[in-house]
Amino acid sequence: MLDPVILAEGTQLFxxxxxxxxxxxxxxxxxxxxxxxxxxxxAGNAVESIARQPEAGGRIFTTMIISAALIEGFTFFALVVCxxxxxxxxxxxxxxxx
Amino acid sequence: MTALGLSILASxxxxxxxxxxxxxxxxxxxxxxxxxxxxxAGGILLLILPLIARERSMVPSGARNFFEAICVFLREEVxxxxxxxxxxxxxxxxxxxxxFILCCNLLGMIPLDSVxxxxxxxxxxxxxxxxxxxxxxxxxxxxxxxxxxHVSGIREQGLWRYLKNFIPPVPWPLIPVMxxxxxxGALVKxxxxxxxxxxxxxxxxxxxxxxxxxxxxxxSLPIAGATVIGCAALSLLEILVAFLQAYIFTYxxxxxxxxxxxxxx
Numbered sequence: 001m002l003d004p005v006i007l008a009e010g011t012q013l014f015x016x017x018x019x020x021x022x023x024x025x026x027x028x029x030x031x032x033x034x035x036x037x038x039x040x041x042x043a044g045n046a047v048e049s050i051a052r053q054p055e056a057g058g059r060i061f062t063t064m065i066i067s068a069a070l071i072e073g074f075t076f077f078a079l080v081v082c083x084x085x086x087x088x089x090x091x092x093x094x095x096x097x098x
Numbered sequence: 099m100t101a102l103g104l105s106i107l108a109s110x111x112x113x114x115x116x117x118x119x120x121x122x123x124x125x126x127x128x129x130x131x132x133x134x135x136x137x138x139a140g141g142i143l144l145l146i147l148p149l150i151a152r153e154r155s156m157v158p159s160g161a162r163n164f165f166e167a168i169c170v171f172l173r174e175e176v177x178x179x180x181x182x183x184x185x186x187x188x189x190x191x192x193x194x195x196x197x198f199i200l201c202c203n204l205l206g207m208i209p210l211d212s213v214x215x216x217x218x219x220x221x222x223x224x225x226x227x228x229x230x231x232x233x234x235x236x237x238x239x240x241x242x243x244x245x246x247x248h249v250s251g252i253r254e255q256g257l258w259r260y261l262k263n264f265i266p267p268v269p270w271p272l273i274p275v276m277x278x279x280x281x282x283g284a285l286v287k288x289x290x291x292x293x294x295x296x297x298x299x300x301x302x303x304x305x306x307x308x309x310x311x312x313x314x315x316x317x318s319l320p321i322a323g324a325t326v327i328g329c330a331a332l333s334l335l336e337i338l339v340a341f342l343q344a345y346i347f348t349y350x351x352x353x354x355x356x357x358x359x360x361x362x363x
Contacts, residue, residue: 076297
């Protein structure tokens with residue numbers, strides 16, 4: 001991905017702005033992948049521990065929901081950063097061209 | 099349906115709900131629909147909750163039962179584990195935060211702006227929206243939480259003890275590093291509260307708008323119908339997210355408040 005030949009071909013195909021938008025999109029997709037893996041890990045452990053001890057089901061369920069919401073919190077952080085990048089591309093490119 | 103009605107329905111922009119719209123401006127002060135929804139949420143809570151709380155029967159029923167169940171749950175499951183014996187001092191703040199955020203989130207679910215737009219034949223635009231999908235609104239709420247946490251901590255423990263208890267006990271070479279980290283943490287935690295609520299509220303409507311745009315771009319009625327049904331299902335998920343995000347904000351505020359007011363546990 002960081003091979004100079006691929007980057008040069010990419011810049012030819014998409015142009016500067018296209019490459020920047022592609023970078024933001026790939027970034028947010030990686031963050032979403034990480035968050036999905038983390039939440040599924042929590043959900044799997046929660047289901048297993050409810051199976052082991054059904055009386056604690058209520059507390060485990062609540063903890064699982066809270067953890068999922070907290071993980072989604074910083075996923076949305078990354079989403080907001082990517083949206084800022086895409087919205088202010090003109091300003092960034094002008095600042096870099098100086 | 100008349101042609102006028104259909105054209106009014108068709109002129110709705112799917113991404114209208116995501117941004118705020120100016121209703122009128124008095125000089126430099128711009129009155130947007132989010133400000134209107136903040137006032138509506140505050141007005142509804144100020145009107146309805148005292149009426150419900152004034153019923154004096156021993157056994158609650160109906161609306162009072164509903165609100166009392168929520169309040170007791172917040173006091174016993176959220177506030178008392180975090181705050182201990184100071185629950186009654188801060189419970190009003192926690193109840194206010196929860197009900198205000200919940201009311202703002204749920205008011206955004208009601209398609210008030212579309213209904214008013216249709217009924218007034220195109221004259222009243224943008225009379226609704228989600229107030230908490232604005233970073234300034236959630237930032238204001240997080241600022242209230244931030245001030246409450248630190249001012250209560252300083253009032254409870256005195257400034258010197260509060261600063262001493264700011265960091266966990268570590269060996270003395272690490273103390274400056276811990277102060278820097280805790281200072282950054284104290285700024286980042288309310289910021290994360292604000293961003294979490296804002297992004298959850300805004301992302302739901304962005305996804306709905308994008309789905310509608312893609313569904314309507316197919317220019318065929320069955321696909322558009324299936325898209326609208328999918329959007330209705332997504333809106334049910336939005337209601338869950340509305341309740342959950344209000345609960346998370348309240349829970350984290352109570353947690354930080356408990357940590358500031360007595361840091362022993």
